[in-house]
Amino acid sequence: MDALYTAVATANGREGRTVSSDKQIDLPLAHPPALGGNGQGTNPEQLFAAGFAACFASALGLVGRQEKVDTKDVSVTAEVTIGKDDSDGGFGLKVVLRVELPDALQGEIGSKLVEGAHQVCPYSKATRGNIPVELIAE
Template identity: 85%
Template structure:
């Protein structure tokens, strides 16, 4: 693949900072209280959720334009859960994408667009077969 753009960020761990090479992203990192931390910063799961939600919304816009359907009033909320992975004793992720569709996209036509977006979204491609991802139309 010839990259059209490459994002670069450096992190010093879950309790530290993450900074992008262009300085647009500069955030404190902290373990969430649910994992024993103080919650005084963002965490990788929040960053992944934000990226996946934005990417999926963009993919939905793309397939909407291709189908000549207006998707501008749709919004995507990504829920990224982290928990114990029973297969290896480490940790694993699971994602639920909750997509609020405008009224004109309720039903089968909206569901078909979501399936197409899930097929073309780079985050969906990266996670397919690796972690559970559920797409829910709301």
């Protein structure tokens, strides 16, 4: 792979901080209340959801430009769930991507854009075959 950009961040656990090398991210980390924490910080699942949603929205824009379709009013919400992995007793993730499409992109054209974005999005590529990802166009 010909590298175009490398993001660097350091974290010291779920009850600490995460800081990017350029200091654009400097956040406290905490377990969410659902996992027994105080919720006084972000968590890896929220950060992953934010990254996946942003990347997928960008991929949708790329596919839209290729198809000559305006995607400026499209938004993507990622729901990242952590739970017990029955196969090994550890933890696993699953993702639901909710793509909100304007009326003009409902139906076949919207579905084509969403599927196209899922093929080119680096997060989609990284998760494909590793965790369940559900696409919902609404």
